[in-house]
Amino acid sequence: MKIWAVANQKGGVGKTTTSISLSGLASSRQHKTLLVDLDPHGSMTSYMGYDPDTLKEGVYQLFQRAANQEPFLISSLIKKTQFEYLDILPASTALATLDRQLGTQNGMGLVLSRALLSVQDIYEHVFIDCPPMLGILMINALAACDDLLMPVQTEFLALKGLDRMLDTLTMLNKTRRRPLNYTILPTMFDRRTRSSIESLRAIHQNYPREKLSNTVIPIDTKFREASRQGKPISVYNASSKGAVSYSVLFDDLTKAVSV
Ligand SMILES: Nc1ncnc2c1ncn2[C@@H]1O[C@H](COP(=O)(O)OP(=O)(O)O)[C@@H](O)[C@H]1O
Ligand SMILES: [Mg+2]
Numbered sequence: 001m002k003i004w005a006v007a008n009q010k011g012g013v014g015k016t017t018t019s020i021s022l023s024g025l026a027s028s029r030q031h032k033t034l035l036v037d038l039d040p041h042g043s044m045t046s047y048m049g050y051d052p053d054t055l056k057e058g059v060y061q062l063f064q065r066a067a068n069q070e071p072f073l074i075s076s077l078i079k080k081t082q083f084e085y086l087d088i089l090p091a092s093t094a095l096a097t098l099d100r101q102l103g104t105q106n107g108m109g110l111v112l113s114r115a116l117l118s119v120q121d122i123y124e125h126v127f128i129d130c131p132p133m134l135g136i137l138m139i140n141a142l143a144a145c146d147d148l149l150m151p152v153q154t155e156f157l158a159l160k161g162l163d164r165m166l167d168t169l170t171m172l173n174k175t176r177r178r179p180l181n182y183t184i185l186p187t188m189f190d191r192r193t194r195s196s197i198e199s200l201r202a203i204h205q206n207y208p209r210e211k212l213s214n215t216v217i218p219i220d221t222k223f224r225e226a227s228r229q230g231k232p233i234s235v236y237n238a239s240s241k242g243a244v245s246y247s248v249l250f251d252d253l254t255k256a257v258s259v
Contacts, residue, residue: 001126003144004146005145006148006151008152013151013187014187016044018149022249023232025246028232031085032122033085033126034127036059037089039131040052040091040093040131045092052090058095059137063098067105077089087123113143113144148182149253150183151186152203158199159202182211186216191218217249220241222237
């Protein structure tokens, strides 16, 4: 089982889209895949057909039970999606209160990591969609994952969010045995605009080459259409440029795993 966290301390950069696109590809290749929605907005949960406002079982209950030291099975909180090979551990809007409730309680940083251990023989890939703020949920994601994907929107000011995320990573790496590997993924690239071209150039100039994805995700209106239909882009329109670029990315990322 390989666990990916998809994170950036900025909203609207393509985190949820990246999590769903990659998990859609993995599951359509018959790799058993789990999505974990850690964002209290629950956009990924709604995308997959569940209502984060009324959800009774999900990530929130996982943390509650861990805090109360109640025995539980993570598999009882996992739900099926309409796609074969793709399951989800959904988010409810109640998650927004988690930091206030449990943020100061010791031992809450490894809840997700421990819970995922019990499903490690079931899933080949796990994609964790992170909230845009640093708190107990993001800490859990970064502690649980083997690798971090950082989508960065190719527009002015995008690098600020990226720097903030890299500072967070530096801080967290102090408590890890080995530094967490990460990949910067430029998203929503529009070659007709100066802001896209210049920010992509700035990303290349400012960050280590080996940390940059070879694939750049283009801007593609098909993403919005796919999300309206609740389908990963590769299912909605496999030949769209967005789907093709995530497919190249998926091959790159999974190739790196098997070496
Ligand atoms: N490559 C892209 N091209 C066009 N629209 C995109 C692309 N990636 C994401 N979007 C759209 O941008 C919005 C924000 O993306 P989302 O993945 O929800 O960001 P985040 O999870 O980082 O907040 C969504 O409406 C999504 O459909
Ligand atoms: Mg999101």
